[in-house]
Amino acid sequence: xxxxxxxxxxxxxxxxxxxxxxxxxxxxxxxxxxxxxxxxxxxxxxxxxxxxxxxxxxxxxxxxxxxxxxxxxxxxxxxxxxxxxxxxxxxxxxxxxxxxxxxxxxxxxx
Amino acid sequence: xxxxxxxxxxxxxxxxxxxxxxxxxxxxxxxxxxxxxxxxxxxxxxxxxxxxxxxxxxxxxxxxxxxxxxxxxxxxxxxxxxxxxxxxxxxxxxxxxxxxxxxxxxxxxxxxxx
Numbered sequence: 001x002x003x004x005x006x007x008x009x010x011x012x013x014x015x016x017x018x019x020x021x022x023x024x025x026x027x028x029x030x031x032x033x034x035x036x037x038x039x040x041x042x043x044x045x046x047x048x049x050x051x052x053x054x055x056x057x058x059x060x061x062x063x064x065x066x067x068x069x070x071x072x073x074x075x076x077x078x079x080x081x082x083x084x085x086x087x088x089x090x091x092x093x094x095x096x097x098x099x100x101x102x103x104x105x106x107x108x109x110x
Numbered sequence: 111x112x113x114x115x116x117x118x119x120x121x122x123x124x125x126x127x128x129x130x131x132x133x134x135x136x137x138x139x140x141x142x143x144x145x146x147x148x149x150x151x152x153x154x155x156x157x158x159x160x161x162x163x164x165x166x167x168x169x170x171x172x173x174x175x176x177x178x179x180x181x182x183x184x185x186x187x188x189x190x191x192x193x194x195x196x197x198x199x200x201x202x203x204x205x206x207x208x209x210x211x212x213x214x215x216x217x218x219x220x221x222x223x224x
Contacts, residue, residue: 033211042197042214042215042216042217043154043212043214044214045211045212048211058211090153090154092153092212097142097159098156098159099146099154099156099212100156101153101154101155102153103152103153104151104152104153
């Protein structure tokens with residue numbers, strides 16, 4: 001498996017609280033992505049990064065911010081979590097042709 | 111990226127070949143066909159990709175029609191562990207120079223039966 005981990009793996013939080021999810025890679029890949037997966041919607045792109053400090057928005061970026069200060073880490077922040085952000089979040093990294101996905105973080109916002 | 115159409119579900123007997131079809135009639139000349147799968151609760155897993163030639167790796171074979179409007183993923187000897195949702199995705203390769211995200215449709219739920 002590609003060296004990609006996510007933390008935490010599970011989190012329960014309350015509406016209005018800030019939440020940060022971490023994606024860590026050991027592959028030194030340039031591109032990193034955050035997706036969310038909800039029933040009936042498949043995976044949808046939130047934000048992606050094409051290098052340190054270089055990020056851009058995806059399809060469903062409202063309510064999320066990201067940061068990438070090091071090649072190996074890509075952070076996803078929910079500034080003020082809402083119940084609609086309850087989801088499973090997947091991080092991915094990509095080589096020339098493939099994307100490798102992390103194990104996912106299950107986030108519940110009460 | 112071109113849109114794909116897959117059957118929502120399929121069954122296959124254990125040990126038999128699983129043939130998963132995908133239609134992508136609007137594919138453009140420089141778009142690749144990718145296949146990923148997602149086993150319940152896990153992250154998607156890359157299986158194979160191709161442009162116009164048939165491809166084979168240790169996991170599967172990919173057959174692309176000559177007009178490139180459809181393709182078939184073949185798992186030659188399906189096992190219970192192959193039960194998953196299989197996604198057919200058409201997109202430019204990463205080498206296109208842009209951070210091309212994957213656009214996942216609904217996929218095909220393959221159930222391998224004992």
